[in-house]
Amino acid sequence: MFASRRLLQACRITFFTRENCGLCTQAKSVLSDVWDKRPFVYQEVNLAQAECRPWRKLYDFDIPVIHISKAEAKEEDVSAAGKAFKLMHRFTPEQVEAKMDEVEES
Secondary structure, three states, X not given: OHHHHHHHOOEEEEEEEOOOOHHHHHHHHHHHHHHHHOOOEEEEEEOOOHHHHHHXXXXXXXXXXXXXXXXXXXXXXXXXXXXXXXXXXXXXXXXXXXXXXXXXXX
């Protein structure tokens, strides 16, 4: 019963990253630990790609960054980034799960 409730309230995590980023590698490991306990929809945005230029302008010196939203929420929009539930730089599995709880309750 609780598992189905969790699936209905699943989160989406958008991970803003780039290649050869040590902090990004650590952050991806944290997300993997969270996934093992609490699956989520995952999207990765590589700031080195040309089509990600607006995101690069916003987060170039702040990566890794994750946005956490409800799974059914519309795609990420750079103009709404200020309202996103997010974590930056270094974060723990507990912090990610706390943000997921916050999103699910909103």
